[in-house]
Amino acid sequence: MLRGSTGLIGVVNFITFLVSIPILAGGIWLSTRADNTDCVRFLQWPIIIIGVTILVVSLMGFAGACYRISWLLRLYLFVMFFVIVALVGFIIFAFSVTDRGNGQVIMNRGYYEYQLSDYSGWLKDRVSDPNYWTKISSCLHDAGVCRGMAQGMRDPVTGMRVPESSETFYQRHLTPIESGCCKPPTSCGFTYVNETYWANGAGSTVMSDADCSKWSNDQQQLCYQCDSCKAGVLASIRHSWRKVSVINVVVLIILVIVYVVGCAAFRNSRKIENDEPFGMGRMTKARPSRIQF
Structure with a gap:
């Protein structure tokens, strides 16, 4: 069961790694738009930073699951929580600053x-x-x-x-x-x-x-x-940001689901680890002692 829990965390982190790719792609796409964001350089960096962070954190969780490093998995869940919060904040900000303006x-x-x-x-x-x-x-x-x-x-x-x-x-x-x-x-x-x-x-x-x-x-x-x-x-920025924000909303939903599954799998693995010493102790006490002559 322990292997199953860590395996599930590994799968979850692999999915998170895949999720980081469209975010990075969105940031890179914005950075290649020579008509706006190449000149308005503050636009693409929040997206690229979030994408790189998700990628690094997912690799961190994947390594922790493969090598069963509990502190690394704790750090992964802790950082991922703040990544989700940051992504929510960025989506709200992006929609709020582009809520007006049409040709x-x-x-x-x-x-x-x-x-x-x-x-x-x-x-x-x-x-x-x-x-x-x-x-x-x-x-x-x-x-x-x-x-x-x-x-x-x-x-x-x-x-x-x-x-x-x-x-x-x-x-x-x-x-x-x-x-x-x-x-x-x-x-x-x-x-x-x-x-x-x-x-x-x-x-x-x-x-x-x-x-x-x-x-x-x-x-x-x-x-x-x-x-x-x-x-x-502004119109060009609005058009580009709206496209990327829609992608980020989809990514956010996937990240939340992945995070919840990851938390449940980590909690289950910790519970199994805590139960193992007690069970092993009982089996040891049940063994018959050797007869001394």
């Missing part, structure tokens, strides 16, 4: 536009901080998030790229970063020339949106200082 539908446009006023809370304050935004906008520029917008065809004679028509561009499905940072807001009424160059049209004489004056055709500036760009970053 706005624009008539005759295939893309959404984003307003900073649609967001609130800690994440908005963090991204909107002038010192922090300077780093984010510089990173977005260096990552070339707007270079991918350039499409169209090559002129067979000159070899130069011919931009796509305005009608074609208006029906494109842009990412939140592209929509917010690489073009001016539609409300400015600018005239389309190409994907990242817009003329000051007649409809832009009255600019109710402060971003209209922040837009620049300078390819080094574009709308990186616009509130719409900040909103686009």
Whole structure:
């Protein structure tokens, strides 16, 4: 029975090890998103840290079960409890800071536009901080998030790229970063020339949106200082975090079940260990003594 209990703990820890893989994968996926989390570096680290901790703790419990090291199993259960608490806290935090904000539908446009006023809370304050935004906008520029917008065809004679028509561009499905940072807001009424160059049209004489004056055709500036760009970053973060949070909820449920099973198996193994000396003692006393001549 003792072997069965420790074997069950080993199986449980192997499952925990497998559970750590999607968490790590989620953190690595966030870290490879060059359009947001590579520039907003505080986002992926909590997930990666939790994933690595679960992986290490599961290996700790697996070793304790294989070699029947009681103190290692106690440490495993103790640390796993705090890992579960940390994961619960992170899930609550992730959902709370991404509870608001959606793209706005624009008539005759295939893309959404984003307003900073649609967001609130800690994440908005963090991204909107002038010192922090300077780093984010510089990173977005260096990552070339707007270079991918350039499409169209090559002129067979000159070899130069011919931009796509305005009608074609208006029906494109842009990412939140592209929509917010690489073009001016539609409300400015600018005239389309190409994907990242817009003329000051007649409809832009009255600019109710402060971003209209922040837009620049300078390819080094574009709308990186616009509130719409900040909103686009927040929208991208929200989309990514929501995906990872759903995975984390599933992982949390599995971890709780695994932890409960592990606690029961450990308690059962300890009970058997405590009963063994008593049983062995009784068997020893029952043996007949040797007859002395």
